[in-house]
Amino acid sequence: xxxxxxxxxxxxxxxxxxxxxxxxxxxxxxxxxxxxxxxxxxxxxxxxxxxxxxxxxxxxxxxxxxxxxxxxxxxxxxxxxxxxxxxxxxxxxxxxxxxxxxxxxxxxxxxxxxxxxxxxxxxxxxxxxxxxxxxxxxxxxxxxxxxxxxxxxxxxxxxxxxxxxxxxxxxxxxxxxxxxxxxxxxxxxxxxxxxxxxxxxxxxxxxxxxxxxxxxxxxxxxxxxxx
Amino acid sequence: xxxxxxxxxxxxxxxxxxxxxxxxxxxxxxxxxxxxxxxxxxxxxxxxxxxxxxxxxxxxxxxxxxxxxxxxxxxxxxxxxxxxxxxxxxxxxxxxxxxxxxxxxxxxxxxxxxxxxxxxxxxxxxxxxxxxxxxxxxxxxxxxxxxxxxxxxxxxxxxxxxxxxxxxxxxxxxxxxxxxxxxxxxxxxxxxxxxxxxxx
Numbered sequence: 001x002x003x004x005x006x007x008x009x010x011x012x013x014x015x016x017x018x019x020x021x022x023x024x025x026x027x028x029x030x031x032x033x034x035x036x037x038x039x040x041x042x043x044x045x046x047x048x049x050x051x052x053x054x055x056x057x058x059x060x061x062x063x064x065x066x067x068x069x070x071x072x073x074x075x076x077x078x079x080x081x082x083x084x085x086x087x088x089x090x091x092x093x094x095x096x097x098x099x100x101x102x103x104x105x106x107x108x109x110x111x112x113x114x115x116x117x118x119x120x121x122x123x124x125x126x127x128x129x130x131x132x133x134x135x136x137x138x139x140x141x142x143x144x145x146x147x148x149x150x151x152x153x154x155x156x157x158x159x160x161x162x163x164x165x166x167x168x169x170x171x172x173x174x175x176x177x178x179x180x181x182x183x184x185x186x187x188x189x190x191x192x193x194x195x196x197x198x199x200x201x202x203x204x205x206x207x208x209x210x211x212x213x214x215x216x217x218x219x220x221x222x223x224x225x226x227x
Numbered sequence: 228x229x230x231x232x233x234x235x236x237x238x239x240x241x242x243x244x245x246x247x248x249x250x251x252x253x254x255x256x257x258x259x260x261x262x263x264x265x266x267x268x269x270x271x272x273x274x275x276x277x278x279x280x281x282x283x284x285x286x287x288x289x290x291x292x293x294x295x296x297x298x299x300x301x302x303x304x305x306x307x308x309x310x311x312x313x314x315x316x317x318x319x320x321x322x323x324x325x326x327x328x329x330x331x332x333x334x335x336x337x338x339x340x341x342x343x344x345x346x347x348x349x350x351x352x353x354x355x356x357x358x359x360x361x362x363x364x365x366x367x368x369x370x371x372x373x374x375x376x377x378x379x380x381x382x383x384x385x386x387x388x389x390x391x392x393x394x395x396x397x398x399x400x401x402x403x404x405x406x407x408x409x410x411x412x413x414x415x416x417x418x419x420x421x422x423x424x425x426x427x
Contacts, residue, residue: 016411019410019411019414020407020411022410022414023385023391023392023406023407023410024392024407050418050421050422051414051418053421054367054414054417054418054421055386057363057364057367057421058367058382058386058387059386060364061364061367061368061386061387062386062387062389064360065275065279065387066275068274068275068278068284069271069274070270070271070274070287070288070291093296096292096293096296099289103329103333107332107333107336110336110340111336114336114339117343152297152318152321152322152325153321153324153325154321155400157304164304168300168301168304169297169300169301
């Protein structure tokens, strides 16, 4: 913020400077102009005092915040990790993917269940106590899986390619194209892409196992055994 | 460090004090101990960031590992002109936000479920009790949570994570001027609420 040292500050300017000085040091000239204003203006001084108080409250809360720590790793677990670290990381990735997949299935199932409940209840029935969400007419086949997906908003950097971005987040580039409704695979730095981290729901029908399972009671325990 | 095999001790201790740039180049080279050390060095910071965004210590614990996985995969694209912590935080902020969004959708579904089934599904406890200790702090905390996400985020990064404006602008991918103006607006709202408390 540029201030001519010879000019008088208005209250508005002084307040902006007080606020600005909380985040960035003022240069010596501006500082002295502001200090001069503050010695003569009680209102601005009390404004600065209120901001100081706010900052000290926030910083006081920070100290307690600093005591928060992630759950400590058990030494045995850590020992296992140091022996099998690569496997450990692979496990984490698999576990995360599994969790995302389970969440997706849960969300889609829950959504479908909600919709089926909505269609079971006649629209004219007085039902004020139980709000029934109305199904959106805009929901598409790809859209239906989107809420369950974990995705990262990625701002395209200069020099990025779609292949590069896809490999960085280890997803298929086709998913990115589909998820962002892109016409071509070209990316440029003005684009903001949503990188889907979900496993796409298969579009085919679910294969029902052809074989049926029959359970035959095992009676061997009752039959007399020789010896 | 005695929990590790004795053969690794010297190597680990030297890494504990090593420059992040050296750790990073070792991680790129596939050094498992360097990866472990990198995670150890930043996991508490990333965890606190995740707690401040998702407001749930349990969920934050799960969120914490994801930025490291994404970061380790894209370490090659990290450029040393920016701070590693800011770069890692950029990824962590994105991942935490997407968790928050996902949870909000789930919460909406949960509340629909609650009203249909007429049951009360308990929510996870927030870490609030350990943070708020008096009325003034309660007022500030509540008005902080009433701010919209972009204003709340700058205050969290500035005061709870003690980051300078330049790094916040890098993490949120907005200009420094925008960070200043968001901080100004957020502080104005918090200050007004605080002065009302003292006025009463």
